[in-house]
Every structure is written in C-alpha cells, then in structure tokens.
Amino acid sequence: MATFSTVTVADSSQLKFLGVIFDPRLTFDAHFSSICKACNYHIWALRHIWRVLPQDVAKTLAFSIVSSRLDYCNAVLYGTPNSTTSKLQKVQNCLACVMLQRRKSCHAQPLLKSLHWLPISQRINFKLATLAFKIQSTLQPEYLHQLISSEHPFSLVTLRSSTRPLL
Numbered sequence: 001m002a003t004f005s006t007v008t009v010a011d012s013s014q015l016k017f018l019g020v021i022f023d024p025r026l027t028f029d030a031h032f033s034s035i036c037k038a039c040n041y042h043i044w045a046l047r048h049i050w051r052v053l054p055q056d057v058a059k060t061l062a063f064s065i066v067s068s069r070l071d072y073c074n075a076v077l078y079g080t081p082n083s084t085t086s087k088l089q090k091v092q093n094c095l096a097c098v099m100l101q102r103r104k105s106c107h108a109q110p111l112l113k114s115l116h117w118l119p120i121s122q123r124i125n126f127k128l129a130t131l132a133f134k135i136q137s138t139l140q141p142e143y144l145h146q147l148i149s150s151e152h153p154f155s156l157v158t159l160r161s162s163t164r165p166l167l
Helices: 029-052 055-071 082-099 109-115 120-138
Strands: 002-004 007-009 015-017 020-022
Touching (some): 029 055, 055 120, 082 120
Antiparallel strands (some): 002 007, 015 020
C-alpha cells in the first residue's frame, strides 16, 4: 500500500493498459488467460445459435467477434514463447472447428488452410510486417517512421539490394 496525498493506492501484480495485461515478468500469462476465457465464452455461445443463422452470417459473426480478440494488440506479443501462444492457437483451432462444423478432435491444420487463416505465431509476424511496411511506405506516423531505417549508413560497398525498400 502506498499513500499519495490523501489517497491510498493498493499494490498490484498486474497492470492493464489498453486491454493488455502486463505482469512483472512480461510473461503475458494473465493476458492470454483473459483472451482465451472471453473467446471460449463467445465460441460456446456461437455453437448454440449456429443452426439458426445463415452460414455466411454465422462465419462473419464468429470471425469478427473471436478473431478480432485474437489479433488485438498481438504486436506486443512478438517474441513470446510458443508455449504461451499455443493457448491462443487452441482457441483459433476450436473456432475453426465450430465454423466448419467439425468435431473438436479433428486436426485443425487443414481447417485453417481452408479458411485461409494463418496460425497465431505467423499472424503476429504478418501483422508486424504489415505495420512496418505501412509505416515505411506512407511515412506515417512520423514518430514510428523515424525509428524504422532502411538505409545502411556504414556500408562501404553499394549493393543491388540497397535500392530496394528492405528493413
């Protein structure tokens, strides 16, 4: 407990900022658990109403509700170990099974391919690469553009790749 002026503030082992839960060791375990809990609830609810909705509406609803939660702020999760992202992968696999009306025990990789979905770790990489490309090509926002450099100032030899927009 800490006291500031006349207000007493309790210590906390977690910090929630813009929907991302940070812990002291930056393991994001609480954040992953929170996402999985919310996604599993929505998948469970979708299973119950799936039969009364047209298939295209149900797929759009499932994708917009659950996948948006899986993708939200996932750039922060870059570099987390596979043991933690596997929790989100299980949720994505479960969503694919529900959307394609398969059993939970079926293999998810062909389902993800048929839905044109990347696995979670690849989604994180893709989102970061897309963000970096947009920053480099549009020069916006400027504070991020200044952090991304495609130039090689200490290169003594001119390479063919020096004219290409590589990071």
